[in-house]
Amino acid sequence: MSRWGGGTGDYYPYVPPHPALHTELDFDIMPIAIPLDSVSIHPLPLKKVIPFPPRISKDPLPVDIIRRISSNLAQDGYLGTVARIHSCSKEVYTAITPILYESLQIKKGRSDHLLSIVPLQNPYINGVQHDSLVDDTFFTSSKSTTRRLAAFQHVRHLIIHSLPSDILSNQFATSVESLSSTAFPKLHSVQFLPTATDEIRSWSPPTYDRLRNPPFLETLVTTCQPDQLCISFPIVLSENWELHRDLTVSGQYQFISRIAKLHQDGLWKDSLKVFNVHNIVHQVLPSLPNVINNYHFASHTTGSITRPIIHPPGVQSVYIPGIQWSYRAWQIGKLIKNLFPSGTTNAPEIIQNTRWTFINVKGHILTKMFRDDDDESGVGHDEVMDLIRNAVKVGLPQDLPLREGFDKELVNDVLDAIAYEDQGECEVCHCE
Known part of the structure; x- marks a missing residue:
């Protein structure tokens, strides 16, 4: 007989004899085959599991704490994270908008949606941010332009990486012309980065009947x-x-x-x-x-x-x-x-x-x-x-x-201003 069974095709595990039964005659002891279905397996008792409290509380985080966190993230450059927080709720939207829009960055392609706004039927938007939580329609798709223009009122720094296309700029200009106030009333500074600076230099106007600037810049001087x-x-x-x-x-x-x-x-x-x-x-x-x-x-x-x-x-x-x-x-x-070109009349001023x-x-x-x-x-x-x-x-x-119109006596005043x-x-x- 094989140690793996009786040759019937069924294989059973080999169970060795207990050491206490060994004698000098144990070479005559035959192995015992035990069917698996006759073995009773008793699992070890499980230890008691202590449940951990949920990581996220059911109570909402106070808005002022969210505002403080968002402000720190924005200062460290994590504007994408702030933008995700911004869309969590109506209350958070209202609280985070001034932080998210404090510095507005214009990038070609990536800013197309931001500047794609349609003219308002009712151009009055002052105070709309104050009533946003009361007016439920403020967050509907039909008020997307109103929301964006209201957000623009918080912009203090405009950073232009690249100029928007002329087509998009003309559409933006048409939209902001319908406003009863400037689009960026709190703007403090405008910054042109190297690519935008070079685009201003190399831009070709559609006609040369007058000195022109790229359309987006001509709009800026009337909106801030x-x-x-x-x-x-x-x-x-x-x-x-x-x-x-x-x-x-x-x-x-x-x-x-x-x-x-x-x-x-x-x-x-x-x-x-x-x-x-x-x-x-x-x-x-x-x-x-x-x-x-x-x-x-x-x-x-x-x-x-x-x-x-x-x-x-x-x-x-x-x-x-x-x-x-x-x-x-x-x-x-x-x-x-x-x-001080020739013909200057206000050189002293x-x-x-x-x-x-x-x-x-x-x-x-x-x-x-x-x-x-x-x-x-x-x-x-x-x-x-x-x-x-x-x-x-x-x-x-x-x-x-x-130069005509420039008195010699003014030269020292110029040198003193350097x-x-x-x-x-x-x-x-x-x-x-």
């Missing part, structure tokens, strides 16, 4: 009254600056005209107080009258665009490719002179209310360790500031009085 404007040029690696200059020369003066037109038209003329320009290397620069103009010049940049290495002026930046010092003096003189601050002027200048007579290979790193200051002091007194600083932080984007 910001007191600060901030624009940024792209970061340019020092080794590529000449190539970048060649690619961006076209449209530079058109860009200056368009920025000036933003200030001259609509509501911005009386509201703008501060104008900041960042990452300046070679660009011809706009200057706005009756405004504090701050110009942040770029330092030498090596490495890569994704991982830039910034080299501040001084010994660390000698022999790195850069522009000639005379170009910097020309930039400064040019932007000031642009405010402009000078009295206008300031120019030049920050990090020594940045991105071609320098070397010691001074010599060959400026083509750079100038001594410790003489850059004096060269630029002196060139401006000599150039402006020669050029400005040649300041040079090594560092300075922008209040809008907190960049140096």
Whole structure:
């Protein structure tokens, strides 16, 4: 007989004899086959399970706590999470809207739905946010435009990554024209990031019968009254600056005209107080009258665009490719002179209310360790500031009085309105 059964085809487990039964004759003991269905299996008793309380309470979280959490998330950049919290309930929507819409970011494609609003039959929207919990229709699909325009009333910072398409911009303009008030009544600052700045420069108008701005910008000057404007040029690696200059020369003066037109038209003329320009290397620069103009010049940049290495002026930046010092003096003189074309009638008023601050002027200048007579290979790193200051002091007194309507006595007032600083932080984007 096999130890696995009697050869009938049924297999049973082998159960060895108890050790106590072993004798010298146990080699004659036959194995015992036990059918499985005759074995009684008794599971071990289970320990008592203590139930845990549910992780989410049935009681709603107080709205003021939700508001505090959302505010912290927004400050850390988690706007997507705040947007999800925003849609939890009517009460939460009302409480979180001022936080979610405090900084409104415009991105091509991603902002199309945000700006796709239809003209209102009843253009009066003031106070609609206050009554949103009482008026149930406020949250219906038919009131989507009303909800969005009510949310726009909380926007304080407008950050434009890329300009919306002209078609979408024209639709947005038509919609906000139906309002009885401005679309962004609390707006404090407008910021153009490098892509949007370049789009303003290279934009082609449908006709050239007048000086135009992209439609979205023309709408902005009639829908808000910001007191600060901030624009940024792209970061340019020092080794590529000449190539970048060649690619961006076209449209530079058109860009200056368009920025000036933003200030001259609509509501911005009386509201703008501060104008900041960042990452300046070679660009011809706009200057706005009756405004504090701050110009942040770029330092030498090596490495890569994704991982830039910034080299501040001084010994660390000698022999790195850069522009000639005379170009910097020309930039400064040019932007000031642009405010006083021939035929100017209000030069004293402009000078009295206008300031120019030049920050990090020594940045991105071609320098070397010691001074010599060959400026083509750079100038001594410790003489850059004096060269630029002196060139401006000599150039402006020669050029400005040649313009009709500008008295020679005003030159010193212009020089007094110019300041040079090594560092300075922008209040809008907190960049140096």
